[in-house]
Amino acid sequence: xxxxxxxxxxxxxxxxxxxxxxxxxxxxxxxxxxxxxxxxxxxxxxxxxxxxxxxxxxxxxxxxxxxxxxxxxxxxxxxxxxxxxxxxxxxxxxxxxxxxxxxxxxxxxxxxxxxxxxxxxxxxxxxxxxxxxxxxxxxxxxxxxxxxxxxxxxxxxxxxxxxxxxxxxxxxxxxxxxxxxxxxxxxxxxxxxxxxxxxxxxxxxxxxxxxxxxxxxxxxxxxxxxxxxxxxxxxxxxxxxxxxxxxxxxxxxxxxxxxxxxxxxxxxxxxxxxxxxxxxxxxxxxxxxxxxxxxxxxxxxxxxxxxxxxxxxxxxxxxxxxxxxxxxxxxxxxxxxxxxxxxxxxxxxxxxxxxxxxxxxxxxxxxxxxxxxxxxxxxxxxxxxxxxxxxxxxxxxxxxxxxxxxxxxxxxxxxxxxxxxxxxxxxxxxxxxxxxxxxxxxxxxxxxxxxxx
Amino acid sequence: xxxxxxxxxxxxxxxxxxxxxxxxxxxxxxxxxxxxxxxxxxxxxxxxxxxxxxxxxxxxxxxxxxxxxxxxxxxxxxxxxxxxxxxxxxxxxxxxxxxxxxxxxxxxxxxxxxxxxxxxxxxxxxxxxxxxxxxxxxxxxxxxxxxxxxxxxxxxxxxxxxxxxxxxxxxxxxxxxxxxxxxxxxxxxxxxxxxxxxxxxxxxxxxxxxxxxxxxxxxxxxxxxxxxxxxxxxxxxxxxxxxxxxxxxxxxxxxxxxxxxxxxxxxxxxxxxxxxxxxxxxxxxxxxxxxxxxxxxxxxxxxxxxxxxxxxxxxxxxxxxxxxxxxxxxxxxxxxxxxxxxxxxxxxxxxxxxxxxxxxxxxxxxxxxxxxxxxxxxxxxxxxxxxxxxxxxxxxxxxxxxxxxxxxxxxxxxxxxxxxxxxxxxxxxxxxxxxxxxxxxxxxxxxxxxxxx
Numbered sequence: 001x002x003x004x005x006x007x008x009x010x011x012x013x014x015x016x017x018x019x020x021x022x023x024x025x026x027x028x029x030x031x032x033x034x035x036x037x038x039x040x041x042x043x044x045x046x047x048x049x050x051x052x053x054x055x056x057x058x059x060x061x062x063x064x065x066x067x068x069x070x071x072x073x074x075x076x077x078x079x080x081x082x083x084x085x086x087x088x089x090x091x092x093x094x095x096x097x098x099x100x101x102x103x104x105x106x107x108x109x110x111x112x113x114x115x116x117x118x119x120x121x122x123x124x125x126x127x128x129x130x131x132x133x134x135x136x137x138x139x140x141x142x143x144x145x146x147x148x149x150x151x152x153x154x155x156x157x158x159x160x161x162x163x164x165x166x167x168x169x170x171x172x173x174x175x176x177x178x179x180x181x182x183x184x185x186x187x188x189x190x191x192x193x194x195x196x197x198x199x200x201x202x203x204x205x206x207x208x209x210x211x212x213x214x215x216x217x218x219x220x221x222x223x224x225x226x227x228x229x230x231x232x233x234x235x236x237x238x239x240x241x242x243x244x245x246x247x248x249x250x251x252x253x254x255x256x257x258x259x260x261x262x263x264x265x266x267x268x269x270x271x272x273x274x275x276x277x278x279x280x281x282x283x284x285x286x287x288x289x290x291x292x293x294x295x296x297x298x299x300x301x302x303x304x305x306x307x308x309x310x311x312x313x314x315x316x317x318x319x320x321x322x323x324x325x326x327x328x329x330x331x332x333x334x335x336x337x338x339x340x341x342x343x344x345x346x347x348x349x350x351x352x353x354x355x356x357x358x359x360x361x362x363x364x365x366x367x368x369x370x371x372x373x374x375x376x377x378x379x380x381x382x383x384x385x386x387x388x389x390x391x392x393x394x395x396x397x398x399x400x401x402x403x404x405x406x407x408x409x410x411x412x413x414x415x416x417x418x419x420x421x422x423x424x425x426x427x428x429x430x431x432x433x434x435x436x437x438x439x440x441x442x443x444x445x446x447x448x449x450x451x452x453x
Numbered sequence: 454x455x456x457x458x459x460x461x462x463x464x465x466x467x468x469x470x471x472x473x474x475x476x477x478x479x480x481x482x483x484x485x486x487x488x489x490x491x492x493x494x495x496x497x498x499x500x501x502x503x504x505x506x507x508x509x510x511x512x513x514x515x516x517x518x519x520x521x522x523x524x525x526x527x528x529x530x531x532x533x534x535x536x537x538x539x540x541x542x543x544x545x546x547x548x549x550x551x552x553x554x555x556x557x558x559x560x561x562x563x564x565x566x567x568x569x570x571x572x573x574x575x576x577x578x579x580x581x582x583x584x585x586x587x588x589x590x591x592x593x594x595x596x597x598x599x600x601x602x603x604x605x606x607x608x609x610x611x612x613x614x615x616x617x618x619x620x621x622x623x624x625x626x627x628x629x630x631x632x633x634x635x636x637x638x639x640x641x642x643x644x645x646x647x648x649x650x651x652x653x654x655x656x657x658x659x660x661x662x663x664x665x666x667x668x669x670x671x672x673x674x675x676x677x678x679x680x681x682x683x684x685x686x687x688x689x690x691x692x693x694x695x696x697x698x699x700x701x702x703x704x705x706x707x708x709x710x711x712x713x714x715x716x717x718x719x720x721x722x723x724x725x726x727x728x729x730x731x732x733x734x735x736x737x738x739x740x741x742x743x744x745x746x747x748x749x750x751x752x753x754x755x756x757x758x759x760x761x762x763x764x765x766x767x768x769x770x771x772x773x774x775x776x777x778x779x780x781x782x783x784x785x786x787x788x789x790x791x792x793x794x795x796x797x798x799x800x801x802x803x804x805x806x807x808x809x810x811x812x813x814x815x816x817x818x819x820x821x822x823x824x825x826x827x828x829x830x831x832x833x834x835x836x837x838x839x840x841x842x843x844x845x846x847x848x849x850x851x852x853x854x855x856x857x858x859x860x861x862x863x864x865x866x867x868x869x870x871x872x873x874x875x876x877x878x879x880x881x882x883x884x885x886x887x888x889x890x891x892x893x894x895x896x897x898x899x900x901x902x903x904x905x906x
Contacts, residue, residue: 193627289787301779
């Protein structure tokens with residue numbers, strides 16, 4: 001009796017053996033060994049080889065599998081990869097893909113090639129793809145697929161099943177039948193499980209679920225993801241302004257949106273300016289990092305210029321300089337902690353605005369507690385380590401103020417960014433860190449200037 | 454004709470009107486207004502009221518809805534909330550939940566109450582839940598639900614449909630029927646869509662899909678999430694060591710795992726030590742932040758002590774101090790950029806280990822390019838701003854070295870952490886920033902010491 005498959009693991013041995021087969025053009029071996037491997041695993045395997053080799057491997061597989069694998073590649077890799085394909089070859093595999101995947105790939109082609117490929121698609125797919133190409137990538141229209149099962153409310157269950165039989169070839173996975181009126185206006189849905197247990201003579205109108213959620217074509221992808229996650233939906237219908245059913249979005253597309261958002265947020269927090277992956281080219285990696293580093297450098301130069309104003313004090317008491325890293329690092333850490341918590345609550349909860357004031361009061365108290373505890377601790381440590389009461393007092397006072405200020409800035413900035421329509425995660429990035437560095441220095445030297453007699 | 458619902462929006466007006474109804478115990482109003490609101494939205498609404506009020510609102514709803522809402526609450530809120538419930542009341546709503554949700558809630562109760570509630574559940578649910586309670590929360594066994602549709606391979610499609618009819622009440626959403634042998638060993642699955650279009654006399658053995666993925670009970674939740682995402686699965690069967698079917702995991706559970714991971718990573722990167730949300734108490738927020746701030750403070754004190762060793766040089770050329778923030782900030786930024794890219798590629802790709810060397814070479818070149826560009830730029834800026842050739846040269850040399858060092862540390866640390874079984878995102882957190890600060894200072898003052906004659 002056959003065993004369910006376990007996950008495929010890409011080992012160095014496997015890869016080397018595979019490379020050897022490739023070099024020897026051992027088609028038989030490649031074909032046999034890939035027969036048991038899922039297409040998502042073949043995709044990972046292809047990342048190990050160059051475009052020509054990958055094309056050769058794909059050529060040994062069924063067109064269905066080939067199309068699925070190409071559609072699974074990440075966008076940058078695919079752009080490079082498809083350069084070794086002729087337009088007619090692209091047409092061949094696109095014809096085996098659902099409309100949303102085909103449209104995504106077409107969007108990546110150079111405009112001239114795009115037109116040629118589009119006109120070569122089979123008519124049914126061409127109509128669907130042409131419609132999808134109208135939408136931006138990051139809205140519901142750009143995420144949706146045209147393939148779905150649609151039933152009129154006055155149909156019987158038998159008619160539904162006939163329709164499913166007809167569409168089953170086009171539609172990969174579906175879990176419900178969408179119910180529409182004569183003008184294709186969305187009315188509701190019937191879950192497959194309800195269809196199965198209904199008598200075949202039942203009329204759809206009697207069994208369909210009426211209160212269903214739908215999204216409009218222009219809704220942002222992050223909002224679609226939020227809705228599907230909040231209401232635990234495995235698919236959601238997409239309607240146009242006249243509420244006509246035009247497509248559906250499935251949970252796997254949304255999962256990709258969520259993963260991409262997490263990546264984007266991580267990059268913003270880390271100060272990487274363009275969508276870059278570690279295995280992109282040296283030049284691209286360098287370019288992605290430079291802008292934020294430049295902001296940091298500009299901040300650093302301003303720091304230096306600012307400290308220059310206090311040259312006299314510094315020359316008198318050199319030890320003042322010793323504590324700038326302590327003040328700045330703590331300010332930076334507090335700022336990032338505060339803004340991350342806000343970014344998180346913006347991402348996960350829809351809170352009522354009125355809570356804003358309570359929020360500030362709480363942030364203030366948290367800052368006070370942290371500030372008090374740390375300043376007292378640092379005062380003690382400084383007296384022990386350096387033995388200078390006056391300087392220790394100055395450092396602790398400045399530290400306390402910086403903690404309170406940085407909490408406030410860290411809390412306010414993401415809220416303002418969010419209100420202005422920017423990604424609030426920017427507030428946890430280098431721009432704010434640089435601002436906080438300057439703030440820390442200002443507070444510190446101001447305190448020094450006032451208290452150092 | 455009825456319009457499909459749009460997303461519910463929680464406005465201040467709605468909340469205030471609702472509060473008023475609550476105060477007046479206007480049951481009719483509450484009941485009517487909530488009739489059109491989805492349970493996930495009622496959940497959000499409850500976050501606005503206290504436990505007693507929330508319990509009162511829930512009491513006006515059907516037990517089904519009530520159970521779903523309580524199961525939707527986040528774990529911390531629910532723990533607090535259930536304190537106002539008697540064990541018998543908890544039993545009532547648990548009886549309306551699928552086994553996985555019921556087990557999660559039971560896990561949160563105090564042990565004594567847990568036993569009492571468990572023994573009061575209806576027998577069928579009690580058996581399922583008792584089994585689930587054996588598993589850790591973060592493994593497949595802790596994620597899975599016991600409710601599923603199971604068919605023997607020798608059944609006909611009609612028998613399957615009868616089974617579905619019988620189970621439909623217990624199982625919320627299902628998309629496939631799992632096929633097992635006489636000993637419950639998992640053989641494969643039949644998608645509902647295939648069942649619908651098959652002739653009713655067909656034998657399951659002839660139509661079921663054999664090569665399906667399954668996970669074992671002890672597999673980690675993050676791994677389950679990775680597999681389901683990679684292979685685009687909407688549900689996956691769970692088997693025990695004898696490959697017997699014991700449960701199934703659906704994509705919505707996994708979506709929650711993915712979101713929690715993103716939150717966790719964000720908190721680690723921001724230096725927050727325990728799972729905390731912005732609306733937790735002041736004390737909890739303070740406690741969550743302190744440990745990392747203390748590490749930063751300890752680093753700051755070490756910085757100060759270290760700079761003290763160079764008091765002589767600093768007293769001679771005060772301007773040396775001006776550039777420590779520049780050097781340290783840049784080192785920190787480069788380190789975080791490097792480690793974030795590694796964390797991202799660890800999260801998204803399974804790469805072959807052999808690529809490690811190439812990876813380092815590339816990171817090195819990116820660092821060289823960034824370092825060269827920025828040091829030259831800073832040299833020019835310093836000469837213009839401060840006019841001191843020798844010091845400018847020292848700063849640029851140190852800056853260059855720090856960029857190269859920080860890239861290396863930022864790249865290696867997450868890889869080592871990952872190899873040792875820690876979350877690699879730790880490398881983008883305050884611990885590494887603090888290390889990089891010290892590193893920057895060391896390199897800078899070492900250069901100063903060598904070159905300043």
